[in-house]
Amino acid sequence: MSMSVIKESKPAHREFELERLILFSDAVFAIAITLLIIEIKLPHIPANTPVANYGEIFKPLIGEFIAFAASFMFIGNFWVRHLQLCRFLQNYNEGLIIRNLLFLFFIVAFPFSASAMMEVSVHFMLPLFIYLCNLAGCMATLFLLSYYIFQRNPNLTIPGHATEKELLYQRYKYNFLTMATGFTVIAMVYFMFPENLMYQRISYFIIPVLALFNHFRIKIKKRNTLRLVHKGDKNN
Template sequence: MSMSVIKEPRQEHKEFELERVILFSDAVFAIAITLLIIEIKLPHVPEHLAPGEYSKVIQPFVFEFFTFVASFAFIGNFWIRHLQLCRFMQHYNIGLVYRNLFFLFFVVCFPFSAAAMMHLTTNFVLPMFIYLGNLAGCLAGLFWLSYYVFQRNPGLAIAGHHTEKELLYQRFKYNFFTVATVFTTLALSFFIFPDGMTIQRLSYTFIPALVLFNYFRIRIKKRNTLRLVHIGDKSS
């Protein structure tokens, strides 16, 4: 009885397969960022509309376009971070592919989340939580990818560049925990105090405060890491 043996792919085949993973990711980014603009259309302006009523017609369009710009910026930033991560990768395994698909799932959900924001009202805040959940999912995917590559399977990454890898990993980690904390805080304020408008409005102020805190925390981490590297170079 003859038995078939699956041969280990050659190095050039592995490089080509890793390139396919990256090219597929780029295609998903391109499609998601293109779909954002498809739903945006100029508002219908009735004839003989009074000049003072133009703002009521234009206001939904302005909010829709602002959501598009914000979503475009988010997806673009995620693509840049994904590119930075891919710069360090030299191999792949099935675990990396699954985690990359997890990240891309939330990227491709952005057109839906952006469209859902058009239904946001004072009494219906579910679209806001959908959008924030989408952001948190993307950041969780990046954090999970960086943890898998840099912490659990360092052989998937190129040798050296320990400082750059650590700083990128810390950035992904802090960004994810920041958005996750914002999401949790807002959810608790709205669902525990559904009629507490004051508490709900105060919870919004938590967003810029936490973003600034995260920004300075990353800068301090970067400065301390570079200082340790500098001290290590001197001692050696």
């Protein structure tokens, strides 16, 4: 009984396959970012409605557009990060494909979580929690993807650029730790103060505070890393 064996792709064909993986990812980003606007619809305006009442009619639309704009910004930001990651790739394997698909899963979920934020008939904290879970999933899987590429399989990347690779990996790691720490604090507040709505709302501010802290932390690390690189170049 003969068995068919899949032969290893030639370098040129391998490059084409990697390009297909990246193009597929770009298509997923494009579809997800387009689906965001589908949830927004103009409100019904009854006939002979005074112009003075238009503000009240369109008031719910403001919240929907804020959720849309925030989601558009987040998806666009994740696309840029994914682009920065992919520019170092020269090869791929099954592990990379699986982790990339896992990251895209949370990107595709953005229209759903954004629609939850647009829904004004439910309690505000629940859709916000769903939205933050979506963000946390994106950051966690992006970090997992960068860890797999830069730490576990550096042979998948182009040679050189060690400083850029390390700084990119550290940025993704700090972003993930920010969201993970923020979620832990929020969960603890909900567990310790299940009836205190004020404490629960305040706990959500821990995420932007940590994000700002890590932003400056990454800038300092980048400055110190570049300083060491320049110092090493001068010594050589």
